[in-house]
Amino acid sequence: MAGSGVVVVDKPAGMTSHDVVARVRRILGTRRVGHSGTLDPMATGVLVLGVGRGTRFLAHVHADAKAYAATIRLGAATVTDDAEGEPTGGAPAGGLAEEAVRAAVAGLTGELMQVPAAVSAVRVDGERAHARVRRGEAVAIPARQVTVGRFEITALRRPEGAGGRWLDLDVVVECSAGTYVRALARDLGAALGVGGHLTALRRTAAGPFTLADAVDLDELAARGAPCLDLDAACLRCFPVREVDAAQAAMLAQGRWLEPVGRSGVHAALGPDGRVPALIEESGRRARTVFVVRPATLG
Template identity: 45%
Template sequence: MPVIAVDKPLNLTSHDVVNRARRARGTKRVGHTGTLDPLATGVLVLCVDDSTKVVQFMEADSKDYLAWISLGAGTPTLDAEGPVEETGDVPPLNPAQVQTLLQSFTGPQAQVPPQYSAIQVDGQRAYAVARAGGALDLPARNVVIHTLDLLGIFPSVEAAPRTFDPQNWTPTNTGDTDTGRTFTLPPALGEFPTLLVRASVGSGTYLRSLARDVGGALGVPAHLGGLVRTRVGRYDLRDAANLDGLHEAAGIPDLAALDFPVIEADDRVARELRQGKRPAHPARGRHVVTLKGDLVAVVDGNGEALKVVRAWA
């Protein structure tokens, strides 16, 4: 069964989209490979029926975003849900200096997640505790930010571009949807200077935390005024299905969805992997093993033998 990339609309949770997919596809076996916040739009990858077996291997996919970072106003959720609970005067912003600042946030780092997140501590969801007026001690998590490109500095979210060239996700000079893709953002919380940033990040990175931290580096509170996810792994937003087309979306087979090199095994190697053995093989790193086009296993190779991560009969 297929893996389907969906363009999640504004104000729907990822679970809302999963429920719609279940109804549209006539199955309860639907999962997603990574939550997208209600106030964010863009690529949400769904695995249907037997494809749910590969979800765990897609959760670590890298992701690309367009992010509108509003400076001078902080919110409890770190996004445009609000309310504004802290303000500060934003210093004059020089594009070259801001790009240098953004560059300092790239690479491996420890990032503190938002209090309003799905992270669990001792069985408690952080967002549930936060909405009840409490707070959890959320330890910093190791993440990787690959690239951050400043696409412009604008006096507000409303003044920033919303129409983009889908080939490279840069702003176009027109709102004509024939030549660009126009996005709907949450209502702005006020007139706050806004950075438009194109980001490529590793799994587990919170763009809301990045907005908070960029503001902190500039000495002001900040929040994420808008967010669009343009890519997850090999799935690009320009190829994503809309919700109305879920019932007929073809997607791609689960094997093609796994973004790992492929080892075509013979009967002996496939049998040994399914038995939990470690057949000799020169491959290094994570691979998918197939037999006559069928998925056999996901393995890790050390240059001498293959270790099974998961195998299928």
């Protein structure tokens, strides 16, 4: 259990999620580090990682809801749907009416069938799409359902000196896991007939974890330990069911308790302030779904 927990990194631009995992492994001196949901190299912000038994804990955390602050540039499409790709066309966007832009944004809110960005980690015939695209292959990725709960323009700018070519939008996006904000930029530009791509992306929240929880890699190195131990992480992510010492010992052995009429996963909280397990009621049992502190670990 020593050193197990959750790390919330404020990922810097230019690093892949795998790069961050490798750096955290070196900082904390363990191979047992995994992340929950990738970020593009150009993106910054909340990247949630599990350390030690925290890698198993993350599988039970519902971090599906994501929130982002982003900047979209209308006036050009790119092969990657962001500023790192080569332009593939477009039309001057500086003359677009704000009302038309806001209407198009509203049309990309709610339940959508979205085609992921071509240069993405989505697998096509067993291989990452980005690898095939970079070999010059044409890749057809099937659309999938996503939910965009909020897609809101917070600022609209027509850059000086651009000759009316660009229209830049600062936006806030709240969406389900698997939603590509780059694809929203692409589809917005297509809907307006001018092309669009992402120029900045910052994840501000993933499930219950926000930028307020995040540390940069230098801060993590100075700390030398996860941001949250497993007890704190369980209590952050799940409602609590208090148990006595005998019940806590039973849960540590993987045994079940009597149900008390609660739905969903709960963190069992013992009198010592520790969480022996995550539990869920099913019929006549409150069964363990994840034993945080197995009795065999002491």
